[in-house]
Amino acid sequence: MAEYREIIFNSDKIQTDDYFVNIGPQHPSTHGALRIVAKLEGEIVQSIDPVIGYIHSGIEKMCESLSYPQLIHLTDRMDYLSAHMNNEAVCLCIENALQVEVPERVKYIRTIMDELTRIASHQLWWCATGMDMGAMTTFFYGLRDREPILDIFEETCGARMTFNYNVPGGLMFDIHPNFQKRVKDFIRYFRKKLPEYDTLLSGNVIFKERTKGLGVLSKEEAIAWGVTGPSGRASGYSCDVRKLHPYSAYPYVKFEEKLATDGDTFWRYQLRIEEMWESMKIIEQLIDNIPEGDFAVKMKGVIKLPEGEFYQRVESARGEFGVFIVSDGKKNPYRLKFRSPGFSNLFVLNELVKGVKIADLVAIMATLDLVIPDIDR
Amino acid sequence: MTNEELKLTIAKLCSSAEFKDGAQFLEVIVPAADLHHLCRELRHNGETAFDYLFCLTGVDYPTYFEVVYHLDSTRHRHVVVLKARTASREYPVLDTIGDIWPTAYSHEREVYDLLGVRFNNHPDMRRLFLEDGWGFPLRKDYVDPVRIVER
Structure with missing residues (x-):
């Protein structure tokens, strides 16, 4: 009996095997076809290995055979929740390469649409985060408030998710006459x-207890792993492209870049809520001042970029989104790379989950706000 | 630092680097052998302090592969673009820089998966999106008669 007790309480004599649990690729908490191979000891996660590529569609390869206006369609299939920012990134990259100055009206409308997209994206993220942690109600609340935004999008450009509203040189159509009124109505509604x-x-005690101090990411780690967006800013890393490299109408508006220092799951959550307040502030400053003018400049029928390399970064809802175009002077790019924020944010997950319970892995993953087509491309 | 100052600093750190001005960012073409050494210096030198690797990708050219590193400094807010070329197209190999910027490990896996450029000292050089035995689709000579429609 004594020997038995000794074996039980002297852990280095016990030989246990690590075991692996597959989460996904079809799992509600992975928000798409992402597979996580978790190495566990009991209920504690030792390490994880993200396996991606289940919905890799070769968008970068496809872009090489498409002309510039055509390939914009593909960008909103990547991160479908920040489709407008992705469109805009490609358009800005082309406009900068051709040194085309778009009308002020376009800049204002683009920025308003960006921020509406950001709010809609954060709302859906908020729904899903609550669901991941077992709170069903959030899903109804979030989707209820997201619906008016999608209606505005539908009236403006005919689509609810994959807009393709931006074209090189401006917008595809002018805004609907109802646009300003409906946006203002929405802001009034959503502020309540x-x-x-x-x-x-x-403010929920259970939620706070569950998320505070969980999955802490330091500022140095955030920078080294390239974690951007609200996930990076929760660690105190000032990485807002809208502030650092302002584009469109962002230089004209006043807003705060919200930062936190804790870098834990709770603050990654809280910053997205605060970003929605900031987005509403930005829209309010712009919506009454949209200048009159054209909604696009006339571009050549066939757009050819000069030879060279062009890079454009924008702030998508998930972080820094970049477009890198290598042009050889033809009507399609020689090489096109999308720097997607989700890709960098996903691979830091292994650092965050060491030693947490497997249920908390889901909570941490939820606040990184992963969108899988953005990662797989 | 301005581009001119960066140029002088980088020339001091790596005498064989070539510079290309006039583009959006300062571009530096680094010999493959000096890549790791230069990256380490750029990361840890207080004047340059490039701590944020925001984009890593590869480009296929007729005689070589080029891997492009976009570096940013969160302290000084200057940007530099490093380019390293592989010696050949048959056995394209470069050194990994994942020990300097850990985010590079996953990006290098992506470059390996899509272009077939291998990275020395990389701890986990597996395919990322595609299966083993698949070709390297971002190469210009990649032919896939089943899935690609020629026009």
Whole structure:
């Protein structure tokens, strides 16, 4: 008996095997076809290995055989929740390469659409985060408030998710006459509804206990792993492209880059809520001042970029989105690379989950806000 | 630092580097042998302090592969683009820089997966998106009669 007790309590004599649990590729908490191979000891995660590529569609290869206006269609199939920013990144890259100055009206409308997209994306993220942690109600609240934004998009450009509203040189159509009124109505509505999010989830004691101090990412790690967007800013890393390299109408508006220092799951969550407030501020400053003018400049029928390399970064809802075009002077790019924020954000997950419980792995993953087509491309 | 100052600093660190001005960012063509050494210096030197690797990708050219590194400094906010070329197209190999910027490990896996450029000292040089035995689709000579429609 004594020997038995000795074996039980003297852990280095016990031989246990690590075992592996497959999460996904078809799993609700992975928000798409992402597979996580988790190495466990009991309930504790030792390490994880993300396996991606289940919905790799070779967008970069496809782009090489498409002309510039055509390939914009593909960009909103990547990160479908920040489709407008992705479109805009390609358009800005082409416009900068050709040194085309777009009308002020275009800049204002693009920025408003960007921020509406950001709010819609954060709303859906908020729904899904609550769901991942077992709170079903958030899903109904978030989708209820997202619907008016999608209606605005539908009226503006005919699509609810994959807009393709930007074209090189401006926009595809002018805004609908109702646009300003509906956006203002929405802001008025959402200013009342957003505090509900805090009472439902952010202020919830169970939620706070569960997320505070979990999955801490330091500022140095965030920079070294290239974690951007709200996930990076929660660690105190000032990485907002809208502030650092302003584009479109961002130089004209006043807004705060929200930063936190803790870098844990709770603050990654909280910053996205605060970003929605900031987005509403930006829209309010612009919506009444949209200048009159054209909604696009006349571009050549066939767009050819000069020989060279062009890079454009924008702030998508998930972080820094970059487009890198290598042009050889033809009507299609020689090589095109999308620097997607989700790709860098995913691979830091292994650093965050060491030693946490497997249920917390889902919580950490939720606040990194992964969109799988953005990672797989 | 301005581009001119960066140029002088980099020329001091690596005498064989070539510079290309006039583009959007300062571009530096680094010999493959000096790549790791130069990256380490750029990362840890207080004047340059390039701590943020924001884009890593590869380009296929007729006689070589070029791997492009976009570096940013969160302290000084200057940007430099490093380019390293492989010696040949048959056995394209470069040194990994993942020990300097850990985000590079996954990006290098992507470059390996899509272009077939291998990285020395990389701890985990597996395919990322595609299966083993698949070709390297971003190469210009990649032919896939089943899935690609020629026009």
